[in-house]
Amino acid sequence: MCIQETKCSVFNKESVFLLWDSNEIEWVENGASNNVGGLITIWRKNCFQMSRFLNGRNFTIIEGLWKNGIEVFVTIVNVYCPGSLGDRKVVWEEISKYRSLQLSKAWCVVGDFNSIRSREEMKSLMFVSDYHREIDGFNAFIEETELVDIPLTGRKFTWYKPNGLVKSRIDRVGEGLLRRIRELDAKDDDFDLNEQEREERRRAKNEIHGVLENGQWCENKEEIKDKVKDFFEARFVDNEELLVKLDNVCFNTISEEDNQMLVEAFSEEEIKEAVWSCESSKSPGPNGFNIGFIKFCWEFIRVDIMATVKDFELSGKWHRGSNVSFLCLIPKNDNLQ
Known part of the structure; x- marks a missing residue:
């Protein structure tokens, strides 16, 4: 593989x-x-x-x-x-x-x-x-x-x-649904899908027709919503219990010189080196500006980038929206369960 x-x-x-x-x-x-x-x-x-x-x-x-x-x-x-x-x-x-x-x-x-x-x-x-x-x-x-x-x-x-x-x-x-998805896929290969058919295919592929829990198949929409909600709540709930204890654990320490290097302010050379080490075709966020754009326009935007980094060093916080992302559930099967 x-x-x-x-x-x-x-x-x-x-x-x-x-x-x-x-x-x-x-x-x-x-x-x-x-x-x-x-x-x-x-x-x-x-x-x-x-x-x-x-x-x-x-x-x-x-x-x-x-x-x-x-x-x-x-x-x-x-x-x-x-x-x-x-x-x-x-x-x-x-x-x-x-x-x-x-x-x-x-x-x-x-x-x-x-x-x-x-x-x-x-x-x-x-x-x-x-x-x-x-x-x-x-x-x-x-x-x-x-x-x-x-x-x-x-x-x-x-x-x-x-x-x-x-x-x-x-x-x-669902054999009938799968057949329809295949028909739309084949039609799309020739650029013949209209917007309504694109939406139909997207919904057909992403729709959850039922869930299987403890050997019981459920197709009731309200129950499906509750079970999906319960599933993800259980995955992301905070656990207040401290599961790891570090009593009597001796940690390695760094030298004063290394500590000074870690806490000192970022230089423009360090930031530029980090940017140039990234693949130009990749994008760090959903705004459409890739690394190649940042490299090409570096002389125009470097002052703003340095100001943002300095602000982070002083406050310890990123401005709201600087690290925005979208979470999307991508189905791995045509017939979701």
Whole structure:
């Protein structure tokens, strides 16, 4: 199993066991940087025996013996390509270089390439000319590495903008209600959905038709509301009991020099270094201004940013709205229960 964009720098074994629902597994992780990217590749011990692995930037290469059926030595590559074309080309070149040394072995490359192979793999109101360079480069990478692009089953596209106006295929490798959802999905692939049908599909996918509690199925709307409310209240209720006691625990202490470094005011160089270490295509909040905008306009907005940081140092509080976020429950199944 190959998972991309984990946004985790480190996985503990309990978390990985929950992903597979078994402890008879092994894995290789490639940690996220500043909560951006991240990869993890998991397999059953009795099906695959790893001999070595390589963690590159935005990819993981694993070599080993496939033992499920006929034994064969294989190479598995898990990829999560960055947003910019230049960075994606670096990933393609590094994988191609490694592939050129391993032509005698079976390869399986899977992941989120953030690229398309043809114009038909993207639906948008406008087609940027740079996409032709991207298409040519991605196809050249596939040809050079002698890979076969496995056809996609199900829907034509794997990534959608929330407004439905842009769609692309960038990831490779109730029966009546479900049928209606599939019909709307198929129609949407050809840009034929109107606003009413979009709303119908959204409601059909998100509607909770009933809940199962203690073996009893309930479809009464008022009871469903109460059970959902009780469920989340139990998750987020404050517990006044002190569950952890630290009596007679000796903690390590830091030096006076380290303490002075931690409490001194942030310098503009430190703040700029923190901003420049972030992925430019990522956005720290819901206002639409990404890190690339902050970098580009740094000379115009740095005074305001420094003033905000200084105010925080003096008061110890962020202004209301500085860290606003939206909480949205995203269903994992078409027929919610």
